[in-house]
Amino acid sequence: MQQNLNYGYPQIFWVDGCAEASTSCPSAPPVAPFPPPVPDRRKKPGKNKERRGFDFLVIYLLLLLAFAGMGLSMFRIFHLEKELAELRESASAEHIPPALEKLIGQKESMKKEERKAAHLTGSPSQQGLPLEWEPISGHAYTSDIQYRDRGLVINETGLYFVYSNVLFRGNVCDNQVLTHIVYKRNPSSPGSYVLMEDKGINYCTGHRTWARKSNLGALFSLRKMDSVHVNVSKIALVNFEESKTFFGLFKL
Structure with missing residues (x-):
């Protein structure tokens, strides 16, 4: 059966709902404005020159x-x-x-x-106690320390090392007590103050020549105007050679 292909397409019509004046139509949406122009941020030539300068x-x-x-x-x-x-x-x-x-x-x-120091040696010319000393000759010397009235006078308060060595000797042994004392005085204080002391007993036997050495030494805090002296019990038994009997001090 042969079909007829000659048929027409249906017609299409656009209908305007607002064609009639009496019909109200919604208003068209507002059109968005164009964006504002972007400001020109490029530096001006004058400012660039100032910055570079x-x-x-x-x-x-x-x-x-x-x-x-x-x-x-x-x-x-x-x-x-x-x-x-x-x-x-x-x-x-x-x-x-x-x-x-x-x-x-x-x-x-x-x-x-x-340098405050002094080293005194034995003096054979003795006239009683305390012992007298040689301050100049031989190994003896004084440096910023005065030797006066048989003692060493301190002119500055401080810590001092004081030492004394005495050699006793005799031809007859009678075992007398041998005493060796180092003491100090001060014009502002009455009396004397013993710094060091040594006593020797039973140091010899028989009737033979004998010798005994007594050595003292220690640190002391001494005041200005202190004077340091040495006493012994028997001056006649002391050997006053400068290498055997001496006395001194020095400031630390």
């Missing part, structure tokens, strides 16, 4: 400061090398520069001021 100025100042520091360091090194060369020349010529000589002199004077 300021940066160059800072860099220039930093470089200038660095070069100045290098120059000062080089000058200082040159000056030190010059002083070292002068010292070498002075040493080779066995001559001490005045400035260095003055410095050495000051150090020596300081050492002398700080």
